[in-house]
Amino acid sequence: MIIQLKKDIQQNQRLDLEQGLNQLNIEFYPVITQMGTYFICTPIQEFDIRKIGYFKGISDVHRVTGNHKMVSSKWKLDRTIIDCGDGVLIGDNNLAMMAGPCSIESEEQINDTVESLLKNGVRIMRGGVYKPRTSPYSFRGLGMEGLKMFYQACNKNGIKIITEVMESAQIEEMMPYVDIFQVGARNAQNFNLLEALGEIDKPVLLKRGISGTIDELLYSAEYVFKSGNEKLILCERGIRTFESAYRNTLDLNAVPILKEKSHLPVVVDPSHGIGIRKHVIQMALASAAVGADGLLIETHKTPEKAATDGQQTLSFKEFDELMLKLKKLKEIF
Amino acid sequence: MIIQLKKDIQQNQRLDLEQGLNQLNIEFYPVITQMGTYFICTPIQEFDIRKIGYFKGISDVHRVTGNHKMVSSKWKLDRTIIDCGDGVLIGDNNLAMMAGPCSIESEEQINDTVESLLKNGVRIMRGGVYKPRTSPYSFRGLGMEGLKMFYQACNKNGIKIITEVMESAQIEEMMPYVDIFQVGARNAQNFNLLEALGEIDKPVLLKRGISGTIDELLYSAEYVFKSGNEKLILCERGIRTFESAYRNTLDLNAVPILKEKSHLPVVVDPSHGIGIRKHVIQMALASAAVGADGLLIETHKTPEKAATDGQQTLSFKEFDELMLKLKKLKEIF
Amino acid sequence: MIIQLKKDIQQNQRLDLEQGLNQLNIEFYPVITQMGTYFICTPIQEFDIRKIGYFKGISDVHRVTGNHKMVSSKWKLDRTIIDCGDGVLIGDNNLAMMAGPCSIESEEQINDTVESLLKNGVRIMRGGVYKPRTSPYSFRGLGMEGLKMFYQACNKNGIKIITEVMESAQIEEMMPYVDIFQVGARNAQNFNLLEALGEIDKPVLLKRGISGTIDELLYSAEYVFKSGNEKLILCERGIRTFESAYRNTLDLNAVPILKEKSHLPVVVDPSHGIGIRKHVIQMALASAAVGADGLLIETHKTPEKAATDGQQTLSFKEFDELMLKLKKLKEIF
Amino acid sequence: MIIQLKKDIQQNQRLDLEQGLNQLNIEFYPVITQMGTYFICTPIQEFDIRKIGYFKGISDVHRVTGNHKMVSSKWKLDRTIIDCGDGVLIGDNNLAMMAGPCSIESEEQINDTVESLLKNGVRIMRGGVYKPRTSPYSFRGLGMEGLKMFYQACNKNGIKIITEVMESAQIEEMMPYVDIFQVGARNAQNFNLLEALGEIDKPVLLKRGISGTIDELLYSAEYVFKSGNEKLILCERGIRTFESAYRNTLDLNAVPILKEKSHLPVVVDPSHGIGIRKHVIQMALASAAVGADGLLIETHKTPEKAATDGQQTLSFKEFDELMLKLKKLKEIF
Structure with missing residues (x-):
């Protein structure tokens, strides 16, 4: 209740x-x-x-039966719309696009990306400055310096920033430069981080865990909400299965189910969901057709030279192609 | 080679x-x-x-490097089109629809379904007469008697029949009444059945195994092809994962990957892929958007009274709604 | 009931x-x-x-509540003991050993194996003559000719034979030469085969499906029992998971659970369960410690030359070592 | 290199x-x-x-080929032995036992447990004071107050303490009262926490992620080692699979593989690995037989009254029985 x-x-x-x-x-x-x-x-x-x-x-x-309370669609019939400021919304009837590189690399890279976004009317740029990497010997991001650079280039162009936060201690420092905090798949059940993000007034995008259930994703959202932050976005990004033909198995079943069970907006990350550049466009179209409220897409001027995730990153030209197809799709749904 | x-x-x-x-x-x-x-x-x-x-x-x-030979797209650049007779094609640029009940139950049921199909211009009816059931105490289909009834009603209306065959010994008897033989997920690696189906001249639709890999599905197709039958259709129907919020996890990544690796048509069964009636339409739309060559959809006049799989079966009205939406989608792709 | x-x-x-x-x-x-x-x-x-x-x-x-009836421990409190003839039992308090090559290759190979078994007091030899292979281009066994050869060498030495049957049509021909029919993981839900095996009076060993649940394995056993054959053995052989460091993930949880739910004997195949020769002995010891009623072990005089599965096959010397360790283990449990 | x-x-x-x-x-x-x-x-x-x-x-x-460096068995041939102080070792040839409740509840509970441990010659007590719980509405542990109580009762009895740490910020405060820091399955890839634990001089036990691969577990250990802490213990605790008959699927294949690839000690948590009280003893025996260096066992005076995890917790009497059986097992290996 x-x-x-x-x-x-x-x-x-x-x-x-x-x-x-x-x-x-x-x-x-x-x-x-x-x-x-x-x-x-x-x-x-x-x-x-x-x-x-x-x-x-x-x-x-x-009355709210079931395990999840605050995030449940049982008490809040209207779908939640996240206001990122300056009229940038997630969860209204438009498809919110969040695009950009896996990792922030340089000012030039950011400016190139901003240009590509502006051209396509995209208002949110993604880009990691703290990168969770399986191996400690991999590139792990430019940190705060990179974030400030990211912010400067975006802010003057009216572009909002989504970037990953990896632990509670980083939140305060990142706060002025971030519009949406992203919690990565590996931290999907880092409950201390979730509670700390519950205490701020910025939107939080929660990625489903690498083998996280629907139930667990909703509980993780409940952690943030219960700690005081309603501005939540759920993100399907592929799960781990036995199949090794792709990086992850994009689980689009999750979209209608999450929208049935919760009032929160649901976005999809097809770049991680399949992990193969030449198939990202098709998976993005499927994600839009299934009813996602937004898409996270990895783009780069020269994907083959990207510091991380190049194998699943669209070139700007491919991104333009995707945007055209999405526009047509939006017209009919 | x-x-x-x-x-x-x-x-x-x-x-x-x-x-x-x-x-x-x-x-x-x-x-x-x-x-x-x-x-x-x-x-x-x-x-x-x-x-x-x-x-x-x-x-x-x-030259064909890689493990799969005959089914590989490396030697056959043109995509295979399956001709089911009377101009009914699978794998051309149209979305081939195969709809109907999980199980054939009665003449009245077949006639009702045929009417629903004709109304929507659908040329292939699905319906099981041999039902593989986990429990030996469940309803297991009407057998040959049901198939003959199925054939009579469809044949006079120009509707083609797809139905499941469970073992080699059934093929001969079923042959006159079947247009497409379906191999179910549980028989995806029943190599004797696959080879027996390689010896006939009727199209065969292979469902991916319950936890079958992409590689295994292609090898199973290779079994049929190598035994002499090129008329093959691959079918994604959801895989088994840790997630219990739905019956199976529809793996739409499989569609672009299978179409990249093989020249065979690829269809999707969203009814089994999610297993929840109210979400089947959305999953069907996603399947079409991702590039499937056809869809298998469970429909019934009164899903709540269906002998099997009612929980994932569309009513005729819902099917009409789906067909309308698919029509719009086809216009833009 | x-x-x-x-x-x-x-x-x-x-x-x-x-x-x-x-x-x-x-x-x-x-x-x-x-x-x-x-x-x-x-x-x-x-x-x-x-x-x-x-x-x-x-x-x-x-009274038998729950889904499984005949195989359930709810009505039959005494554990079932399978009598393979000549005093060879499975399910009494001894650990029944079934060892031998993946594939029958030659008379010499069979004789070598028989010698290794006799030396260790093992009464059941395993060996495939019909091999289910993912690829149609792989070696698929010597067929009936191999089985007859297998039978001759074993029969005169009092060794019982377990071998895989792949379809109903093979049963009659194989019948005189087989002591235990094995149903492989890929046929775990080949219900026609299961029912056909229910009509004979020979023990049947059912391997758990590649991603078969406990529940499904019990239902498959129920198929055989319901068709008239009580002489059933359940076999855990590793399941398919996300982990690629080994061929399969041996699921020893299955042993106590199956023994709790069913009155049938439960054996383990650690060779397939891990798929790595140097670790098979340890997995076999764990299988014995957890309470298995028997073990299926792949052995070969020269594993590196075996036609199939050499990478997981013990040499005779390694098998001797395993038998010694198992003997010690049996003394304490 | x-x-x-x-x-x-x-x-x-x-x-x-x-x-x-x-x-x-x-x-x-x-x-x-x-x-x-x-x-x-x-x-x-x-x-x-x-x-x-x-x-x-x-x-x-x-020379160290392969991805893992410091944790690899390729450069360090002797197996690592962790010295927890006062002669309490993990990784020598004895089976290190770590037993106690899921959650610390009260002084009385701790004293009861200490008594049970002393009786059996067990030198390490487990018990959580910070509990990662899927739902924010579940009991989440007594925190620092509980830890201090835990320390007092154990320290005077020569019992070492293992307990879970959930974020970097907790380490300093917990430091004086903890002998082994445990990183839970949900934090297995919380890289900030891992690096922070690399900077202290206390043993760290890393649980494998809920669906963590062998490779990922070794990389997580590499994070700690690279940051300066060699005192590492790896723990198999069951993985997430499609099987719902048990809480997790205990993956004993992991034990020989981890011991092959790494020089670090490997322990097993059969309580979480199967999650069913009546089968924990058998899974513990299998874990010992497969070569584990230690076991984590949940015990409680009255499991049915435990604050958390009662369904998988042994009573003291059952624990005595397990210790007796393990003693016999140790004599033969």
């Missing part, structure tokens, strides 16, 4: 409610987000929901 | 070629299909391919 | 029972095996079990 | 070596651990290894 408090609830009304819940022997967790205040209740026994409705200062009371 | 013989090769030319290969110490497998005669060679050492080119009666010599 | 009939039930008693069940509206499947006659009932509603007990000619009535 | 420096290498010798490597155009990473100083070199081209041997102050030069 979720009790949504009125924005103007008075202190004594809130105390009354808390006492009432205690008397009814109902455990509750207060959740305060950018959007509102909620009490999440996990009553052990069935009881008459009207007993709660009597209290003053309550905006609404929702 | 594949040596394609001329249709009018003379007996002495063929003997010369065989002797020549023996002298060059090249092992070869003769393959005779409906379309032509081939020698598949697996030479142990590199040698000058022109030494083969000298022989008379040869139409072409193709 | 399983109704076990008395061996000497009279025809009129049986008719009474059948009529009684019909009147009670209880669907039932009669199962006649080498050991007895059973009615498997799947009543739709709860009813008073004593109503059945009244009938004459009944030996016992067992 | 790994260059092992002499403990008493002089500053100018080291400078000479560094210059020499630069001149040879060989990139190198200096690694300073508790045990020694190493230069890890990743030369792009083959070169004469003797050119390195000329330099003074070098103890040894090892």
Whole structure:
């Protein structure tokens, strides 16, 4: 059960409610987000929901069966739209495009990418400055220096930035330069990081774990929401299976299921989802056709020279081709 | 290496070629299909391919590296189109639709389905009469009696039939009533069945194994082809993963990969691929967008009363809706 | 519910029972095996079990909840012991060893293997004459000729034979020369083959499917049992996972679970389970320690020259070493 | 290539070596651990290894092909033994037992467990105070307060403590009370945490990721080692597969493979590996038989009342039984 408090609830009304819940022997967790205040209740026994409705200062009371509470579509019928500022939205009826290199490499690279995005009317640029790499001997990103460079080039062009954060300690420093914090697949159940991201007021994109279930992804989102941040985006990026013909197995079943179970926007990363450059466009089209709210696409002026992930990165020309096809697709759905 | 013989090769030319290969110490497998005669060679050492080119009666010599030979796109650049008769094609630029119930139940059911297909211009009906069931206590199909009923209703309406065959011994009896033989996921590596299907002149649709790799699916097709039947269709139907939120995990990565590696048409079964009725339409659209050559869709007048698989079966009305959306999609690709 | 009939039930008693069940509206499947006659009932509603007990000619009535009936440990508390003849047992308290080459290659090879087995007191030899191979271009076994050779060498030395059968049509021909029919992982859900094996009176060893669940393995056994053959052995042989460091992932969890759920003996194939020769001994010891009723081990005089599976085959010397260690292990458990 | 420096290498010798490597155009990473100083070199081209041997102050030069360097068995032939202090060793020829509850709950619980351990001669107690939980609404451990309580009861009894750390920021505070830091399966690729643990001088036990490959586990160990901490233990705890009959699929293949590839000790957690109390003893025996260097076992006075993981926790009596059986097993291997 979720009790949504009125924005103007008075202190004594809130105390009354808390006492009432205690008397009814109902455990509750207060959740305060950018959007509102909620009490999440996990009553052990069935009881008459009207007993709660009597209290003053309550905006609404929702029954939510199932394990997930705040992220569930059972209480919030309207789909959540994430406002990244300056009119950049994720989850409205447009397909939000987030494109750019796997790793930020240089100012020139950023400027080239920005140009490609502007040409296609894309408002969000992706690019990693902290790179989680399986091997400690691989290139691991330019760090804060790279992020500042990234920010400067994008900010003056009205482009929003999505980039990965790897631990709680990085959040504060990154904060001024980031528009959307991305949690990578390897950190999908790094609960401390999730809770720390719950305490800030910036959108967070959660990638599904490498072999994460739908259920686990929703629980990870619940961690962030419960800690106070409602601005959440879920991302399917391919799962690990027995098949070795591609890097990951893009699981597009996840899109309609996540949209059924949750009110949060769902985006897809087809670049990681198949990991093979020449097939990314087709997988991106399928992702759009299945109802994704946005796409994360790796692009680079010269993919074969990219510091990381070149094998799955589109050239700018290929990206233009994708955008054209997506435009046609959007016209019919 | 594949040596394609001329249709009018003379007996002495063929003997010369065989002797020549023996002298060059090249092992070869003769393959005779409906379309032509081939020698598949697996030479142990590199040698000058022109030494083969000298022989008379040869139409072409193709180098084919990699494990798969006859099904590989390396020797046959044109994509294979399967002719099911009466102008019903699979693998041309149209999306071949195969729809109908999981199990054939009654004459009335078949007639209802035929009507739904005709209304939508669909030319192939699916329906099982031999049902592979995990439990021996489940309904296992109407058998030959059902197939004959199925055939009568379809034949007079110009509808082609695709149905599953479960063992070699059934082929002969089923032969007059079947237009496309389907090999189910559980029999994907039933090599005896595959070879027996190689000896007939009817199209065969191979479903990917429950946890079958891309490589294994191509090898299974190679079994049929090598035994003499080129009329092959590959089918992605979802794989088994750790995820339990859906029946199977539809692997749309498989479509572009199979089309890259093989010249055979590739179709998708989104009904089994997700296993949840309300999401089948979206998965079907994604399958079309990713480039599938056809779709297998489970439909029923009253899905909730279907003998099997009702939970993933579209009603006729939902099927109409799907066909409308697919029509729009086809216009742009 | 399983109704076990008395061996000497009279025809009129049986008719009474059948009529009684019909009147009670209880669907039932009669199962006649080498050991007895059973009615498997799947009543739709709860009813008073004593109503059945009244009938004459009944030996016992067992409530069996859950999906599996005849193979379930819920009705048969004593563990099943498979008698392969001449005192060769599987499922008693000894570890039944089945060793030999992947493929039968020659008379010399068989004789060498028999010698190695006799030396170690092993009574069952494994060896394939029909080999299911992913590629149609691989060696596929010596067929019936090889089997006859296999039989002659073993029979005169009191060694029992286990070998794989690939389709129903082979059973009759193979019958005189085989002591245990093996169903391979790729045929684990070849239901026609399973039913055909249910109609013979020889033990059947069922390998778990390549990605077969515990539940599916038990259902496959149920197919055989329901068709009339109780002489069943279950075999864990490794499953397909994401891990590519070994051929398969040996799942020893399966052993205690299968022994809990079923009364059938459970054996393990560590050779396929890890697929790496130098680690087979350790995996075999683990299999024995976890409670397996027997082991299938690939052995060869010169593994590096074996026609198939040499990379996972023990030399005779390594097999001697394994037998010594197993002997010690048996002393303490 | 790994260059092992002499403990008493002089500053100018080291400078000479560094210059020499630069001149040879060989990139190198200096690694300073508790045990020694190493230069890890990743030369792009083959070169004469003797050119390195000329330099003074070098103890040894090892060629290490393959991706993993410091954790590889290719340069360190002796197996690593972890000294936890007071003669408590992991990786010598004894089976190191680590037992105790999933979660620390109370002083009484700790004392009860200590008593059970002492009785069985077990020197390491496990117990979580920071619990990574899928759901934010689950019990998440007693935190530092619990850890201090845990330490007091164990320290006075000569029992060492292993407990999970969830993020870098916790390390400093936990440091005085922990003997072995455990990295959980969900943090197996939390590279920031791994590097932070590389900077301390306490043993670290790394659990394999929920669907982590052997390769990834070794790379994660490489992260810790490269950051300066050689005291590493690898732990197999079951992987995620399609099988739902148990919580995880214990992958005992991992034990011989990890011991082949790495010089680090390998322990097994059969409690999580199967997740079913009544089968834990058998899986523990299999783990010992396969060659594990130690076992992590969940125990509790009253498993059915445990705050977490009760379904897979042994009672003290069951633990006694396991210890007896393990003792017998150790006598023969």
